[in-house]
Amino acid sequence: MTDAAIPPGKPTPAAGAERTDRLRAGLKRRYAREGRFKLYGLLAIGVAVGFLLLLLGRIFDQGHTAFYAHTLTVPVYMDPARIDQAYPQGTNFEQLVAEQQLARLGIADDEQGTQSTAMRGLFSSELKFVAADLIRDRPALIGETVPIPAPLSDDADLYFKGEISRDTPADQRRLSDQQLAWLDGMKADGMVTSHFNSALFTKGDSTEPELAGVLGAVVGSALMLLVTALIALPLGVGAALYLEEFAPKGRITNLIEVNINNLAAVPSIIYGLLGLALFINWMHLPRASPLVGGLVLALMALPTIIIATRSSLKAVPPSIREAALAMGASKTQTLFHHTLPLAMPGVMTGAIISMAHALGETAPLLLIGMVSFVPGIPAGLSEPTGALPSLIYIWENASERAFHERTAAAIMVLLAFMIVMNAAAVLLRRRFERRW
Template sequence: MTETRDAMTATRLDRLRGGLKRRYAREARFRLYGILAIGVAVAFLALLLGRIIDQGHTAFYAHDVSVPVYLDPAEIDPAYPQGTNFEQMVAQQQLASRGLEGDAAGPLAAEMRGLFSSELKFEIARRVAEDPSLIGQTVTFDVPVSDEADLYFKDEISIDTPPEQRRLTNQQIGWLDQLEDDGNVRAHFNSRLFTSGDSTEPELAGVLGAVIGSALMLMVTAFLALPIGVAAAVYLEEFAPRNRLSALIEVNINNLAAVPSIVYGLLGLALFINWMHLPRSSPLVGGLVLALMALPTIIIATRSSLKAVPPSIREAALAMGASRTQTVFQHVLPLALPGVMTGAIISLAHALGETAPLLLIGMVSFIPGIASSITEPTGALPSLIYIWENASERSFHERTAAAIMVLLTFMIVMNAAAILLRRHFERRW
């Protein structure tokens, strides 16, 4: 009998050990799967960022060329220097310096002009207008090279690149090599990328107009969405009666948070532009559309933060004689503020990266200027990225990646601010 019991006990122990072993094995596999999932996510993120950085880092430097120009008094009107064809003048002099002056008005002149940016003629005209005494002298100007020449100096194209994949001719490449051998080419940080607006010429294009447009839109969005969203959340969570109407409102708010952003763009087009006749492509309309899109997220985040405040805070305030309004605005809301701020910043960061609503309200148009008010036409970083990526010039593609890096930097800063604010003000219960 004892032997039978011992055998049964041993069998049970073997089963328990076997069950524990299988359970530990499942837990180990689960941890392994989790590590693999994190590894795959990090790998894809590194691949994405690496591809963007690899494509866009060349946009942060550019090349200038030093061009000596004889400012011929016979061709320049001191009263109106802008009327002089300085591009042709430079091309003729460059060809003459190479013994090709006989083709000063032919195809070689066009090829020579193609080495320099159009900024050349504006720079010469500006200098002559500021100092007419330069006329009759030989002055050296430092001007940007054309976009294709810039790609050549960045080793993006070469003499071995098939002719159908480059706009530079072999003759132009030979001239560029000669300029570089003479020490007339200089690489420098491309400050124009951050100090200029959009342009049809890649070497002159910058993100400043889009950055200012995005900032103005976020200002309008924050001014409208934050007070309305927080007020709506406070009312629904603290004051609204629990009935079918409030339940219906809550369900619809949750549904609105999942509505595709392009639907908000259609709403903004119909409501703010076609019906209210607000200026198209303006930060005002863009901010209104993004505010509508951000409102549900802000309301949901604020309600979650209010729910996280312990009921004892409310009970203690009411027990001390505070009214319900005083309890909410003097005790509950300040304690929920870290979560409210975090949700608001994350919602604004999400709105910053939206593209579809902006395209529908006209921000896909080419706008070279820089807006100074919320009613002027402007671009935004997402729409600028869309425009540049669809441009035919290859130089715009590197600037597309650079603009993506600028946009990602804005979003990382905003998300980091949300995390820091939450950690600084958060209180654990």
């Protein structure tokens, strides 16, 4: 018996099997490409996370020591012959403490005062204010021996933090071998204690690292963000509402939209040049003030707020508008009673992100004068002040080594503010977002 003839055009079993094998091989290659693509994505995410952890780890490693400081508690005899009772601040407490410490160690000073000068170098200039305040508050202590918590100098503090080593050649460090021996002896006697460095958060900038804090810069940044929010939010949201809901579509509207999108990509330093020319040179507003800084940051934040608000309005379904209009509501009522409330999560998210972006800007602030040393805490919008980004720039360029750890600490404070603001944006979106 012969096999049945295969009809013309119908594939033979061998051809069908070959075709199946080709399809399986193609699927295998396709799945392999998909697997490689997923692997590349995971590698890219891993590299990005690795660099982020490396950056954050480096910042934390350099800046965590700024959050604690050391104090040397020394017994001081309040000599009535050397203390000015009427004006305690005029007393040379630093020399008094240095001489008594040398006497306690049994070291005689020379005619040039070399030993006392070296001993004074271990204490911060804050010592005279601590002692003067103590005498002013309690005059009865004159003539008695009083333990005074003396703040250490930045170099002595760095030594106890392990940032200055004995192995470093003497000509390459600011503390001599004798000073290091004194510090070791004081620590062995239990006179040195470590504590949380509250001055970092309660004081303004200073020329001495151990006295410098971020409070002035934090207040300056807060005042600038207040001005930015008061100007950029109403103008940005209002412009977006008009362009999206009321403006007639035409060449002028298209031109405005293109320019807004372009302004969002303009480098921030250009806004600094604009603020310098417009607000300082032409309007003669006070240089390096929160008012000028807030105006410059408001100009920079406006395009982002407008774009984010328009995107949120577009995300509201047209049926919401149509239903409101069908019920007799006017276009304005429809916008403010229905469309805008539903778009508010996106509007608030865009506003917070734009504020966080403005908080971290440095270039425009440098051009309007916020690069100079400004001690104290600003009390108004027209007073000279600093900001966290400019303070970081100033401290990083300082010659004293102790400013470098405070630079990293200020970066950590700035990152904390930005993380809080971005987290607030995410929470607001998740809390009020509606899925259509």
